[in-house]
Amino acid sequence: MIAAYAIGANSAYVYIRGEYHKWIKLFQKALDEAYEAGLVGEKMKTTFGTKFHVNIYVHKGAGAYICGEESSLMNSIEGKRGYPRVKPPFPAQNGLWGNPTTINNVETLTNVPAIINKGWEWFSKIGAEKHPGTILYGVSGHVNKPGVYELPSGTLLTDIIYNYAGGVPGNKKIKCVIPGGSSMPPLRGDQLEGIAMDAESLKAAGSSIGTAGIMVMDEDTDLVRVLARISKFYYHESCGQCTPCREGTGWMVKILNRMAAGHGQKDDVELLLSVANNIDGNTICALGEAAAWPVKFMVSRFREEFESRMNNSLDHPSLNKVHSMRHSKITVE
Amino acid sequence: MEFKFTVENHEKVVKLFDNYPTKKAAIMPVLYIAQEQNGYISGEVIKEVSTILEVTEEDVMGVVTFYTMYHQHMPGKYHLQVCTNVSCMLRGAYDIWEAVKAKTGLKNGETSADGLFSLEEVECMGSCGTAPMIAVNEDFHENLTKEKALELIESLN
Ligand code: SF4
Ligand code: FES
Numbered sequence: 001m002i003a004a005y006a007i008g009a010n011s012a013y014v015y016i017r018g019e020y021h022k023w024i025k026l027f028q029k030a031l032d033e034a035y036e037a038g039l040v041g042e043k044m045k046t047t048f049g050t051k052f053h054v055n056i057y058v059h060k061g062a063g064a065y066i067c068g069e070e071s072s073l074m075n076s077i078e079g080k081r082g083y084p085r086v087k088p089p090f091p092a093q094n095g096l097w098g099n100p101t102t103i104n105n106v107e108t109l110t111n112v113p114a115i116i117n118k119g120w121e122w123f124s125k126i127g128a129e130k131h132p133g134t135i136l137y138g139v140s141g142h143v144n145k146p147g148v149y150e151l152p153s154g155t156l157l158t159d160i161i162y163n164y165a166g167g168v169p170g171n172k173k174i175k176c177v178i179p180g181g182s183s184m185p186p187l188r189g190d191q192l193e194g195i196a197m198d199a200e201s202l203k204a205a206g207s208s209i210g211t212a213g214i215m216v217m218d219e220d221t222d223l224v225r226v227l228a229r230i231s232k233f234y235y236h237e238s239c240g241q242c243t244p245c246r247e248g249t250g251w252m253v254k255i256l257n258r259m260a261a262g263h264g265q266k267d268d269v270e271l272l273l274s275v276a277n278n279i280d281g282n283t284i285c286a287l288g289e290a291a292a293w294p295v296k297f298m299v300s301r302f303r304e305e306f307e308s309r310m311n312n313s314l315d316h317p318s319l320n321k322v323h324s325m326r327h328s329k330i331t332v333e
Numbered sequence: 334m335e336f337k338f339t340v341e342n343h344e345k346v347v348k349l350f351d352n353y354p355t356k357k358a359a360i361m362p363v364l365y366i367a368q369e370q371n372g373y374i375s376g377e378v379i380k381e382v383s384t385i386l387e388v389t390e391e392d393v394m395g396v397v398t399f400y401t402m403y404h405q406h407m408p409g410k411y412h413l414q415v416c417t418n419v420s421c422m423l424r425g426a427y428d429i430w431e432a433v434k435a436k437t438g439l440k441n442g443e444t445s446a447d448g449l450f451s452l453e454e455v456e457c458m459g460s461c462g463t464a465p466m467i468a469v470n471e472d473f474h475e476n477l478t479k480e481k482a483l484e485l486i487e488s489l490n
Contacts, residue, residue: 018402019458021471057352062361062400065456079353079360079392081399097354140420140461147462182419213461215420229419233456239399 001040002112004054007102011055013077014106018061028058065237069285070103072239083239084285107136128154128198135197135212139165142172142218154198161192161216172218176302180210182230183290185297189219206297224309227298228256234291245288248279252295259306265314269306272299336377338385342366346385356386360396364403373404401455409444409451411489413437414468417454420461429465429482430454436486449490 004012016024034040034056038047045053059077061067067076071085074096095101111133115123124132137149137160144166151160157179161167168174174189179197185207187195195205202209217226235249255272258264272295280292299306338346345366349359363386367378374397383390397403404412415433417426434440437450444451460466463475467482474485 017459018400019468022473059352060362060365061402062365063402064400076361077353077358079355079358079386079388079396081395138462140464141423146420146424146464215423215461217423221423226419226422229417229422233418236456 001044001054001056002116003102003104003109004056005052008052009054009102011057013057013059013096015059015061015067015073015077017067018063024058024060031056031058064239065233066239066285066287069287072285073103074101081239083241084287086284127152128196128200130200131198131209135209137164137197138211138213139216140213141216142168142174142221143216144169151197154196154201157187157192157195157197157214160197160214165216168216168218170218172220174216175219175221176217176223176226176298178215178217178294179212180208181213182215182233183293184208184210185293186301188301222260223298223302223305224256224260227294228253228260230294230298231256231291234287238287238291239285242283242288244279244282245291248275248288249291251275252291256295259309262309262311263314264306264310266310266312268310269299269303272306334375334377336367336371336375336381338367338381339370342370357388357392360386360388360393361400364393364397368403373407407444407448410449411469412451412453413486414453414455414458416456416458416460416464416466416468418457418461420457421465424464425479426465428479429467429477432479432483433467433486436483450486 004010014027016027031040035043038044041055042053045051061076064072064076064082066072066084067082069084070091071087072082074091075085076082077096091101091103093100095103111123126132126134131153133153134150135153137151137155139149139160140146143161146165149160149164151164157177161174161177174192176186176189177192178184178186179195179202187205187207191205195201197209197212199209217223231249231252235253238245238249240246252272252275255264255268255275259268276292276295279288280296282288346359346363349362350356352362353359360382363382364374364378367382368374371378379390379393379397383393386393397405413433415426415430417430433452437445437452439445439450439452441452441454455468458466458468458473460473460475465477466473466475467477467485468474469485469489477485
């Protein structure tokens with residue numbers, strides 16, 4: 001409501017992913033109560049004595065990851081397939097039903113009440129200077145206490161893993177950490193020391209804060225399988241509008257699956273990188289990069305592991321490696 | 334079989350029109366109501382929804398096929414959704430997936446002959462901090478092991 005007031009919006013949609021049935025019901029209940037109490041909708045004019053009012057609606061997603069992309073999300077609210085739109089025009093000029101639209105993450109907006117109550121000086125003192133505030137770190141994978149931790153930005157990655165999330169089971173060494181959700185460049189286990197979880201520090205370390213979803217993988221993890229699974233996800237979620245993303249994600253899965261099964265052929269690493277590079281920067285929305293980056297960075301940072309999975313004696317007969325994959329025995333599931 | 338909304342559901346549909354400036358925009362929530370009533374989105378459902386919303390059947394079909402949560406076939410009484418994405422995979426989701434397949438005798442996308450179970454391998458459900466997980470219909474079952482997953486299925490009948 002505050003955010004709607006700030007920009008003078010009379011309609012607001014809260015888009016919640018469809019799988020969150022329980023939480024959608026909770027939110028809808030709270031919203032209904034707010035309507036009843038005259039805090040939202042037409043009645044708020046009388047309640048607050050203002051000319052301003054806003055209607056808030058819940059829109060339930062239906063299992064498409066791409067609808068987290070803002071323009072795809074708008075198409076979804078408009079009752080269409082969740083295809084990302086070509087930008088420009090940007091949503092602020094031409095958004096929902098052609099109206100100027102602002103799209104914010106709920107995590108961002110939840111900071112607003114605290115800032116209003118305690119002031120921006122207070123807020124800007126939390127965490128890293130250029131990236132103040134708290135972050136919800138979702139820690140998963142090989143840690144003793146996975147979960148979501150709200151901590152200041154700039155908290156040391158090692159602090160989160162070892163102190164808050166209780167370290168790695170069996171005290172194993174860490175092979176790889178993805179610091180910002182599966183699309184962000186992975187970090188090697190031996191380069192974690194001193195990395196702070198904020199935009200600047202992670203950029204300097206060659207990655208990015210992304211969603212702050214931290215995935216920890218111990219020394220026994222098969223990174224080829226992990227990357228194959230990540231790629232399968234993007235292959236599944238590609239909306240199919242752009243050829244590089246639609247086709248490239250499938251090719252990467254095929255190559256990675258055959259590598260994971262021990263049938264990698266001798267130039268598969270190069271082939272993978274070339275497919276990823278041809279997606280990167282050549283698509284309508286950022287899902288293309290999201291699919292390409294993990295492949296590019298995982299392969300380059302753990303090259304030995306990927307190379308060890310190539311079988312030098314295997315080579316497909318066709319000169320055109322991309323087409324040759326059609327004859328590959330390893331299929332995309 | 335012809336599909337018509339029940340009186341009660343029809344009211345819900347009409348009420349949804351208040352939420353959007355166009356009728357078309359109500360496709361997704363209207364499909365959810367239809368799915369709840371009919372179990373899945375049949376050709377007849379698509380026809381009826383397109384008539385009510387004054388859009389083409391293709392418009393509705395396009396939405397149904399884009400989003401994974403609309404069933405195009407009747408799911409089982411218990412729709413088992415096993416997440417195998419990375420955070421779950423790192424904590425043993427593939428063992429669970431294999432065990433669940435063996436236990437139910439189903440492959441990905443199949444429904445058992447008695448209509449009790451249907452099985453789907455799903456992408457991240459947003460429960461990575463409590464991985465691995467299985468969703469049964471709308472309920473999340475988290476922090477699973479292979480044993481717990483099998484017990485869970487055992488308990489469903
Ligand atoms: S990059 Fe992929 S997901 Fe994004 S618009 Fe293109 S095909 Fe769709
Ligand atoms: S990976 Fe399974 S819930 Fe996120």
